Amino acid sequence: VEEGSAKEKSNLAGVRHILLVLSGKGGVGKSTISTELALSLRHSGKKVGILDVDLSGPSIPCMFRVQDNDVHQCDSGWVPVFVDQDKSISLMSIGFLLEKPDDAVVWRGPKKNALIKQFVADVAWGDLDFLIVDTPPGTSDEHISTVEALRPYKPLGAILVTTPQAVSVGDVRRELTFCKKTGLRVLGIVENMSGFVCPHCSECTNIFSKGGGEELAKHAGVPFLGCVPLDPQLSQSLEEGRDFIQEFPKSSAFPALTHIAQQILDGTSQRSS
């Protein structure tokens, strides 16, 4: 009975779907995909939250250009940072808790685990259609703690991000094993930074080769969510904290990014019907 009532009152009670963005490899675009997925879902009229559990390298505040905001306390816990007036996207990250932005968070596991538990339990998200959890690379403390803390709330599953190279695909194979072992459903694999079209001669160069992500999805028997090309407009707009989905519908990464969001939406509507 006690557990039930705790869940009733929980801050995640109003959250309909929870998804995690994972990768064994660093710098493959987890935070980018989390950000663009949130923007795409908002574009489809959804309310979205992002929980950034990357404690030593949080990128989410910067990608929405709200890094100077603070988190405030209310009766039910921490109030997340809203990126707009409509409060359609809300964020929580350790970036908001640091006194100086360049402070290094030099913590060993137990301290990180405690904060993640607090992040899961104490953020007053209110009603959300989606909560996206952006993670650091790897399969370690942050990941184990996050998955454990979220388990009672039955997350929808995980999106795995890779780049096309073998070095990266290799790490993502290990992440697949992590999902299997922790009982986390794999919603699909995204191949990011897949090809680059030169703006001068329109020649496409596969800077980081191509096809590794798709092959891995086939090999592992999980859905392939698509290839996102390297797109200077995408990184530029992330640097400036702009709404890429709103502003660059003609860019090369746009169709791929919105297609990913569409597949997630289709998946959830199928499930609820």
Place this chain on the structure above:
Amino acid sequence: MVLSGKGGVGKSTFSAILAHGLAADEAKQVALLDIDICGPSIPKMMGLEGEQVSEYSNYVEENLGVMSVGFLLSSPDDAVIWRGPKKNGLIKQFLRDVDWGEIDYLIVDTPPGTSDEHLSIVQYLSAAHIDGAVIITTPQEVSLQDVRKEINFCHKVKLPVIGVVENMSGFICPKCKNCRILTLIFLLSQNESQIFPPTTGGAEKMCQNLNVSLLGKVPLDPQIGKSCDKGQSFLSEAPESPATLSYRNIIQSKSDNHSAKASSQLAALLFRTFIYCRSMLFCHK
């Protein structure tokens, strides 16, 4: 020690090149220790994938030994799902139990961030003398903000910063090279092909602000990723490529601030890398 707060910026690539470069001098004994426990890339980059661990490290060349958690895994799908204390134990074991022999250089490739692995290695190596850390970044602010944290970490644990390498700075289209996008100019001009734009001045500005030396900039080069995956030698395949040339730039960029000596040492090492790595870079398979 090769560090970065940010993931995927090229720490392992750089560590692998450096190891090969140092080992080109047959009189020197080089060891490469990969403490990225959840995502070890070194076995693949050194062409040692599939090797098993032994009490000795695995050898690429007679004078180049490698140790990585990758050798402990029985299949490429194995995941190391460990919390901190277990990881620390393994790092300790790597340093204590592996018979490295007499070594002149120990290069340590680290995972991204400032966490258990980093604290442990600095702690365990504190008895030995650590020359310092080379910090790798890419030009974007998203990456630099993490790297500033890493530099603060180094100050906190009293690890000297040898310098910063800016990787993936700019891209030269192989089709229309003649569009004169050279690394350095590239970084300063607002060119369209800046895939990872240095909106806050890139590593150069950060280094000025934090008073650390910028060792050089390496552009994005498709050949690097390909050689790594296919096992070709990048420098010999593309001796004229801008990325190769920028190793020369790194050498010339001897800076004149406090770590000039360390950085010129490193520059010399990189120069050797450039000269000797032609025939044997990256993966040997």
